[in-house]
Amino acid sequence: MVTVKEIAAAAGVSPSVVSAVLHGSRHVRMSEATRALVLAKVEELGYTTNFAARSLRTARSGVLAVVAPKLSNPVFTPMLDGIHDAAEERGYVIMLAEAMRLVDGSRMLERILGHGQVDGTILRPNADLDSTGVRSVLQREAPVVVLDEVPDRAQPWLAIDDAGAARVATEHLLELGHTRIGFLGGWLGPHATFRPREGFRHINLRRLDGYQAALRAAGIEPRDEDVIESDYAASAGRAAVERLVALRDRPTAFVVNNATTSVGVVAGAIAAGLRVPDDLAVVAIHDIDVLADVTPTISAVRMPMYELGHAGATLLAQAIEGETISSHVLTSPPPELRRRETT
Amino acid sequence: MVTVKEIAAAAGVSPSVVSAVLHGSRHVRMSEATRALVLAKVEELGYTTNFAARSLRTARSGVLAVVAPKLSNPVFTPMLDGIHDAAEERGYVIMLAEAMRLVDGSRMLERILGHGQVDGTILRPNADLDSTGVRSVLQREAPVVVLDEVPDRAQPWLAIDDAGAARVATEHLLELGHTRIGFLGGWLGPHATFRPREGFRHINLRRLDGYQAALRAAGIEPRDEDVIESDYAASAGRAAVERLVALRDRPTAFVVNNATTSVGVVAGAIAAGLRVPDDLAVVAIHDIDVLADVTPTISAVRMPMYELGHAGATLLAQAIEGETISSHVLTSPPPELRRRETT
DNA sequence: CTGAAAGCGCTTACAG
DNA sequence: CTGAAAGCGCTTACAG
Structure with missing residues (x-):
């Protein structure tokens, strides 16, 4: 490999000057002619920086x-x-x-x-x-x-703003007239092992907070049984819906905590003979491309x-x-x- | 940072020995006691390799x-x-x-x-x-x-085996009784700028080869008008289907060259009032998770x-x-x- | 203003 | 068998 030293020799200058030319360093000033010559030699000999050496030197x-x-x-x-x-x-x-x-x-x-x-x-x-x-x-x-x-x-x-995202999703369903709204997806308890700083809550709990806050602001008391935990796979969403249809008394709409899960929720609802959105409305937290491509297309809150x-x-x-x-x-x-x- | 030299000093040996212990090098042999002592000092002082230095030295x-x-x-x-x-x-x-x-x-x-x-x-x-x-x-x-x-x-x-994948997909449709099978998706001409080695063809052309070979093996002459180029977006698949339904004379099944495109093709078919698979059958090349989650689920050739x-x-x-x-x-x-x- | 020299931390060929 | 010394290629503080 070509080194700084070789460029310096070829251009008749010291390695310091080559380094300075390469970095536009103003510490070492050189004539325009020298600069051009060094650059020409760099090009001609095909010099490239050895990053290992630079890293070692500069830390x-x-x-x-x-x-x-x-x-x-x-x-x-x-x-x-x-x-x-x-x-x-x-x-x-x-x-x-x-x-x-x-x-x-x-x-x-x-x-x-x-x-x-x-x-x-x-x-x-x-x-x-x-x-x-x-x-x-x-x-x-x-x-x-x-x-x-x-x-x-x-x-x-x-x-x-996870709480805000869940709030936006919940408010959308409230505006559509739903009064029994569930929250589906993600682990909220012992699986969330990451211990956040005092006064802050885990990402899924922040979303749950937003969901509950929106309900309360609308005068609706959140129900524990309408919060359904699951992993993020589409199959989990599907399984959750299958359990759900057996219940007489159930939410008419879900905020689904994850885009992939929402695909399963919708597929499960259709498979169970529910009409979407009439029998079950769905809003996902997180928008991904495929939500706009599937049938029916799935409403979502786009997260930045x-x-x-x-x-x-x-x-x-x-x-x-x-x-x-x-x-x-x-x-x-x-x-x-x-x-x-x-x- | 702790260096090899510091470990050597702390253990009362030379840097060579520390390096040897660290790499299990057999060139330098040391007593088990020395080895243990060096390792203890590494642990105690929290030594970690400086990778920039190692890279520079070892290239x-x-x-x-x-x-x-x-x-x-x-x-x-x-x-x-x-x-x-x-x-x-x-x-x-x-x-x-x-x-x-x-x-x-x-x-x-x-x-x-x-x-x-x-x-x-x-x-x-x-x-x-x-x-x-x-x-x-x-x-x-x-x-x-x-x-x-x-x-x-x-x-x-x-x-x-791209040709093989397209062949598998096409043969599946042939077995189901389709005789007019199209190939949809991907650029086959000027957009494929990567120039392959003499005697080899671009990935999309290899797939086209497999599709055509399967048709010919079944005694069907491939038609140019049944090959529809597009980019890989789902919307491209959708648009292609929308153009298609206007035609009286059209394929009853498609090999879709890309998983994402196939989602759009199915959505477009449903939107156009076609029944899937009765009016239009679809097999995607490439299987991705979501194909098993959407409604209807989409047949695909899993690529390794x-x-x-x-x-x-x-x-x-x-x-x-x-x-x-x-x-x-x-x-x-x-x-x-x-x-x-x-x- | 310019160049020579030191040194980053490692590994390994070499001398003892 | 073991340790001292060289050197990877770079950048920069320093001497001239």
């Missing part, structure tokens, strides 16, 4: 780690796109670990988060990422920005996942670069209702 | 780059999972670039593929990744494994994308480690029909 790698549960969940792809774009804007590249794919005793996380490898980490934790896994990430000395949850420690975090990823990566870059940053709930854009055929 | 980074068009396409997530798992098994980590998200003049690709940054690259090209982008990847001196396409140059590649990613990353690791490798079409598992309600 900066220019790499951000992204640790997320599972990319096959379509809810996360816009978030990853946002991280990707923000990283590119700021000159970083991305290293990836899907936490739920890491087998027991995996060294991949250590390998990625190891000293000198990445400048910081974006962590989107989830209930299945056990606390030791989360803790190992949070204990790194490199900055960590936590998305979607509010950590116990001093790490910066960024969340979206792209923006969350973009803002999170930007926040991380700022933390790495020593700027002061502030954790907060993203308020713009707000969760947005997209009404379709299921309401 | 190996332990990082694989993954360059793919767009992760929001659910067809690619299992492939990424396969790459992820194979990387983990072999002790590598992954760096990611979504080629279609890279803005013009982006330096991200250079930054990732730069010298010293990654040991090799897995490239899944596509029609939208223009040839200069592809070429810049293919010209790296670090090994590149091309997935799903057969490159022009000497790079190793790995593909799946996970296996493609896994085998591709394994091949790349082997190339990096100097093993001899051979490019080939993955034959196991073969494309597998999953019959559902649209046929």
Whole structure:
């Protein structure tokens, strides 16, 4: 490989000058002719920076780690796109670990988060990422920005307005005249192992809060039996609906906590002979492309996942670069209702 | 940070011994007591390897780059999972670039593929990744494994049996008694800019080959007008069906070249008042979760994308480690029909 | 203003 | 068998 030293020799200058030309550093000033000559030699000899050497010297790698549960969940792809774009804007590249794919005793996380490898980490934790896994990430000395949850420690975090999203969904159903509205999907209890900071609640609990607040604001007392827990698979939504139709007394509409689950809920309702939306109305939290493509199309609250990823990566870059940053709930854009055929 | 030198001092040995203990190197042999002492000091002082230094010294980074068009396409997530798992098994980590998200003049690709940054690259090209982008990847001196396409140059590649998948789909429709079968989706002409090696054809053309071969084997001459090009969006499938119903003379079944498109095709057929599968039968190439969740559920040929990613990353690791490798079409598992309600 | 020299932390070929 | 020393390629504080 061509090195700085070789470029320097070819151009008849010192390595310092080559380095300065390459970085536009103003510390070392050189004539325009020298600059042009160095650049010509760089081109001619095909010099490219050795990033390992630069990292060692500067103690900066220019790499951000992204640790997320599972990319096959379509809810996360816009978030990853946002991280990707923000990283590119700021000159970083991305290293990836899907936490739920890491087998027991995996060294991949250590390998990625190891000293000198990445400048910081974006962590989107989830209930299945056990606390030791989360803790190992949070204990790194490199900055960590936590998305979607509010950590116990001093790490910066960024969340979206989950309570607001559930409120928007519930209010939409209230406006349509529903008075018996259920909340379906996600684990609310012991499976939510991530321990948030005092005074904050787990993502699913925040959504439950928004749902209940909207009901109460309409003068309706929330019922515990209308809250149905499940995992996020479409089959879980389907199974929940099948149990539901056996009941005489049941909600006429559901806020479904997850886009994938909502596809199963609608399929289950149709299979059970219910008309959608007449017999059962559905609004999903999280909009994904396929909701606008299926029959019937599914109403959803669009969550700013792209923006969350973009803002999170930007926040991380700022933390790495020593700027002061502030954790907060993203308020713009707000969760947005997209009404379709299921309401 | 704690360094090898500090561990050496604390344990009263030389850095060589610490390095040897850390790597189980047999070149330097030490007593069990020394080994234990070094390990104890590593634990006590919290030593972690500085990967930048190791990379500089060994000229190996332990990082694989993954360059793919767009992760929001659910067809690619299992492939990424396969790459992820194979990387983990072999002790590598992954760096990611979504080629279609890279803005013009982006330096991200250079930054990732730069010298010293990654040991090799897995490239899944596509029609939208223009040839200069592809070429810049293919010209790296670090090994590149091309997935799903057969490159022009000497790079190793790995593909799946696209012709076979289209054949399986077409034969299924033939067995059901259809004699007028169309092929819908994907660009077959000028948009397929990736120039494959002599004697090989672009992925969509390979599928077209399989479709036509199955028809001919059944004594049916393929008709050009039954091949409908489009992009991969569901809306494109929908639009294609809307045009179709205006025709008196039309196919009674379609092989749809893409899972997402098939969702649109089915939605479009229902919207146009066609009964599925009676008036129009549909088989998608590529199976994704949602096809089993929608109403009606959509028949599909499952492509071994996970296996493609896994085998591709394994091949790349082997190339990096100097093993001899051979490019080939993955034959196991073969494309597998999953019959559902649209046929 | 410019260049020589040091040093980031690691691994390994080499001398003892 | 063990340790001291060199050197990967870069950047930057420092001497001239």
